[in-house]
Amino acid sequence: xxxxxxxxxxFTGPNPGRPAPGTTGTWPRTALALPFIGMVLxxxxxxLSGTEVTVEPALTAVPALAAVVSRRTWYPLAIGLGTEAAAxxxxxxxxxxxxxxxxxxxxxxxxxxxIGWVSATLRLRQERALAxxxxxxxxxxxxxxxxxxxxxxSVRAAVHYEAAAAHARIGGDLYEVVxxxxxxxxxxxxxxxKGLGAVETAAAVLGAFREAAHQEPALDRVAGWxxxxxxxxxxxxxxxxxxxxxxxxxxxxxxxxxxAELVNCGHPAPLLLRGGAVHPLELAETxxxxxxxxxxxxxxPVHRVPLHGGDRVLxxxxxxxxxxxxxxxxxxxxERFPRCADGRPAxxxxxxxxxxxxxxxxxxxxxxxxxxxxxxxxxxxxxxLPQQIGILTNR
Numbered sequence: 001x002x003x004x005x006x007x008x009x010x011f012t013g014p015n016p017g018r019p020a021p022g023t024t025g026t027w028p029r030t031a032l033a034l035p036f037i038g039m040v041l042x043x044x045x046x047x048l049s050g051t052e053v054t055v056e057p058a059l060t061a062v063p064a065l066a067a068v069v070s071r072r073t074w075y076p077l078a079i080g081l082g083t084e085a086a087a088x089x090x091x092x093x094x095x096x097x098x099x100x101x102x103x104x105x106x107x108x109x110x111x112x113x114x115i116g117w118v119s120a121t122l123r124l125r126q127e128r129a130l131a132x133x134x135x136x137x138x139x140x141x142x143x144x145x146x147x148x149x150x151x152x153x154s155v156r157a158a159v160h161y162e163a164a165a166a167h168a169r170i171g172g173d174l175y176e177v178v179x180x181x182x183x184x185x186x187x188x189x190x191x192x193x194k195g196l197g198a199v200e201t202a203a204a205v206l207g208a209f210r211e212a213a214h215q216e217p218a219l220d221r222v223a224g225w226x227x228x229x230x231x232x233x234x235x236x237x238x239x240x241x242x243x244x245x246x247x248x249x250x251x252x253x254x255x256x257x258x259x260a261e262l263v264n265c266g267h268p269a270p271l272l273l274r275g276g277a278v279h280p281l282e283l284a285e286t287x288x289x290x291x292x293x294x295x296x297x298x299x300x301p302v303h304r305v306p307l308h309g310g311d312r313v314l315x316x317x318x319x320x321x322x323x324x325x326x327x328x329x330x331x332x333x334x335e336r337f338p339r340c341a342d343g344r345p346a347x348x349x350x351x352x353x354x355x356x357x358x359x360x361x362x363x364x365x366x367x368x369x370x371x372x373x374x375x376x377x378x379x380x381x382x383x384x385l386p387q388q389i390g391i392l393t394n395r
Contacts, residue, residue: 035066035079039086046090050165053099055364059083060108067116071127076120080113085099145175145206150346152177153184153386154377155254158345160321161369172198173317173369174206174249183256185213185222188315188371189249189267193287197245204233205247205290212379219253219261220302227295234291246291250315254307258377262303265290268321271334272305278334281313283307285330307375312341312348320352323360331359345372 027156039062047056060291066079087109091102146161157177172191177184187209208229212222248267254260262270262281267288272279287293287300307313314337321332333352340351349370356368 004281031069032075034069034112035062036082038062038065039079039083041089043086046094054085054090054094054096055106056094056096056102057085057108059090059105060112060296063113063116065115067120070120071124073120073124074118076113076116079248080109080116083109083113086109092277095287108149110244148175148177148371150344151376153179153254154256154258154375156345156374156376157186157372158349159369159371160346160349161367162353162364163367171369172202173319174202175315175369175371176206176209177371177373177392178189178210180214182213182217182253184254184373185219186252186371186373187213187249188317188369189247190317190319190367190369192246193245201230201233201245201247205230205249218302219251219263220300222251223263223265223290223300224295224298227290227293227298227372230290231295245346246289248289252313252315252373254373256373258307260305260307260313260375262305263300264303265298266292268316271314271337273314273337274308274310276341278337280334309377311375312345313373313375314375315371317369319364320356321366321372322366323356324363325359326361331356345374347371 023173039059042055042058042062045058049055051255060083061074062083063080067076070076084106087102087105089099091099092390096102136318145161148157150156150158155177159175159177161173161175163173174189174191175187175192177186187206189202189205191201191205208226209222212393214227216222216225226249227245234245247265249265250267250270251263252260253262254269262283264283265287269280269282272281281303283301283303285301290298314333316333321331325331336352336355340355341348351369352370
């Protein structure tokens with residue numbers, strides 16, 4: 001973000017439509033009057049101070065202000081011309097046309113107006129380039145991290161993702177939810193590292209999961225498939241630091257009978273919310289992240305948990321639980337989760353994200369992804385279907 005963009009956002013706040021690709025902060029239209037107001041105030045001050053003291057040099061701030069509040073490149077030049085006229089009127093009134101202070105003021109106003117025009121032109125080019133980059137990143141995110149439907153099979157789902165890099169919209173965290181003949185399956189993972197290399201690795205893991213989730217009946221075999229695909233991708237990629245990359249992830253499958261299966265490869269344990277109480281789904285035996293062991297040695301244990309209607313399972317990356325406040329305290333996700341758990345899964349994640357931001361007090365320093373699955377085996381439309389069929393039969 002440019003310096004003027006930062007100032008705009010502090011005064012006007014972020015745009016309501018900020019998630020849209022290519023949007024940037026702007027001043028309200030009323031701000032265009034600020035240079036005129038400043039010019040009038042300076043002229044009035046000069047008039048009230050009499051002819052003994054001149055404040056004509058203060059007019060140089062007017063075209064500078066115009067360059068800040070406007071996204072039109074011609075605006076600083078137009079304000080500069082008006083300011084020059086005001087400077088000559090002030091000099092005529094104080095009989096200072098031949099004075100060096102007047103000549104210096106005229107030259108300074110001209111220089112500031114020109115610099116403002118150049119600054120506005122460069123800023124506009126940067127904003128356009130940033131908008132293009134945001135659009136490309138948004139498209140790439142929709143391809144790599146596809147939107148999660150509100151209902152997937154027997155679960156209601158929602159996801160919230162925040163990239164650490166400002167305006168990047170995509171990073172090294174990954175997620176996916178698919179409905180297969182083996183039940184609903186989901187993955188949440190975190191690639192070590194950032195940048196395009198992490199995105200490439202995340203794409204390889206997601207592509208493998210989307211295939212393996214449908215093909216492999218056993219969840220631990222899905223993890224083995226991902227390990228093989230990741231190993232191949234790491235050997236094919238040649239970006240810096242690829243030899244040190246690995247992926248932590250957790251796999252979850254919800255079968256037709258409501259039994260949840262979990263496989264954890266070095267990832268933070270999911271949280272199960274049942275009746276207002278949070279239960280971390282810690283596994284008795286853990287395995288290292290993918291990419292650490294040889295793929296043939298990846299044999300993670302499968303943990304099974306029976307789900308009840310309304311149970312919610314929260315999967316997340318370490319960017320959430322490692323978010324620190326200014327005192328260095330980590331975000332207490334297990335404690336805050338029940339407080340934000342009312343409403344639809346999407347609403348729950350939005351409240352959790354806002355709570356994390358309040359806890360940190362600034363932009364998150366790491367990618368943060370949260371995926372919430374609510375076990376709801378009977379959709380409302382299906383629940384009323386037998387009654388509707390009975391009514392039609394009676395008729």
